Amino acid sequence: MSAFVPSPRLVRAALPALSLAALLVAIWFVQPRAISYFGFNLMLNLAMPIAFATIAQLCVITVNDLDLSIGAFVSFVACVGATWLNETPLLGAVVLLGAVAVYALIGALIHLRNLPSIVVTLGMSFFWLGCSVLLLPSPGGSVPAWLAALVKFRTPFVPFAILVSAALALIVHVGLMRSAWGAILRGAGGNPAAVARAGWSLLRTKVTMFALAGVFGVLSGLSLVGLTTSADANIAIRYTLLSIAGVILGGGEFVGGRVSPVGAVLGAMTLTLAGSLLSFLRISPDWQIGAQGAILIVVLALRALVNRLERRR
Amino acid sequence: MQQGAFSRLADWSSRRPWLWSFVGAGVIFLATIAFTSGKGGADVLAAALTFASFYVIVGIGQMFVITTGPGNVDLSIPANIALAGAVAMKVMDGSNVMILPGLAAVAGVGLAIGCFNFALIRILSIPPIIATLSASFLVQSxxxxxxxGLRIKPPPLFAELATGRLLGVPILAIMALVVAAVMAVVLRRTVYGRSVLAIGQNARAAGLAGIRVERVRFATYVLSAVFASLCGALLAGFSGGASLNMGEEFLLASIAVVVIGGTSVAGGFSNVPGIWGASLFLYLLVTMLNTFGVGAGVRLILTGLIIIAVIALSGGRRAGRG
Known part of the structure; x- marks a missing residue:
């Protein structure tokens, strides 16, 4: 009998996929026609930028920090994408590279001065918001044609957003979970003292992870503005909370470098689809963030239950 | 001799981490007044006292939460303020008689949110940041x-309470000063306050010493939520009605005033006076930038950078994960 009971570890790893599957079944039940190429294309339209932002957050959470500026940063990138990148592509590209460098710098500052990341990144969220307001005082701008064409690319059989998300999950999984470098980067979150004793520079791991967060933030902003074709300073403000929720939904722990890139991408998709389910159920959009909160709480409750079962064994 | 005096001074100020926030606020105030060559100083000060009062009320609650140790922070404050403001205006319904029932309802909102936050933290063992975050999603919705579409004006008496002055001093500031004084005594002189500090320094040791750790943490999250709710009601009274994005700026502000005020983000070391200094600093900073005539974008950038500079300079003494 007990042979058929899956181990808690397996259940925990499968939880993000199960939540997504449960949500898909619910959508299929309410609106069967949504489960099609066009349906997914519409529903998962915005999954791509959210998935990128979630992976950016995951990089920061891996080294035991939290990035409360990612939403403002993605908005800033979107503003650059809708202005400079279109008018003077070279300047736009340099600014985006500079923005990634600022992210790396913030990582260095947090490590060197041993600062609480949530305060520093909250301050940075004001910085990025201010930059966006300077760049684009009122909503507008237009994106380069190549960018719009790229993100609206129509792939056969499987929507582009799903392919990109899958590729993203796979690449980050291999890089972070399967490579020697990834083990060190996660180790810096799990046991910094041990990693430092083994001769690795904690400064470099932190700078690397923040720089990666910057890179994924740039990808998020560009894919977002490619889809919307215009930007404003507040376009992605809610990504901050959404990305944290995605990482945690996907099985990431808050401390200790325990993260799951595949789970995080699944978590981002779950949160994106939750909005669709609500509109199929004709529930007012007022409750959209509330539903995301409720999903988060339910999944965390399930995980707490699994953990408790594990302890009992 | 001089060395001795200097090191004594350094020692004296290091035991008063809140000093720097007042020094900063003073410098900024003087810079603003110098720019306007002395005009409007009293008005700037009165406005600063009023707006700082909101920061102070929310900041004290946040400070108690942060004091209970690394990872403890209340992110549900902005949503809480939005809901409390709406509840206050609806229950009071513009009538003076309903002010007290309205405030009771608001306190009830705070109590409920605080209990919900702690239930998530305790029963589901969710890290406080995520727990208060997901709670805030629900509260915000x-x-x-x-x-x-709520367009109810606050009762005249309540609006007067939030905007009026007594001998030239904003009534709100007097209330916030009293609250701060009471909470300073609570933190330093009561069993509860000392338990909060002890838990922040070492929760395990505090538990072994007989402190009911979870009960104290429960009280602290409720305290923070009730303070935020009351601030929401006052804010609605002050601005002539509740609006949904009223609480937005308080996420950064509540954490920033705690940190700038010299409270350790790692927990266990905090002080109430610093909350006042930091709140004045934060508001005067914005006023100064406005007076200098910089645009919204530059103001945001400088606000962010100055907050980062302040905590980078004040340093992260045994700072952990915030």
């Missing part, structure tokens, strides 16, 4: 659904 409730506030949106409940407060949509």
């Amino acid at each position: 409730t506030a949106i659904a409940y407060g949509r």
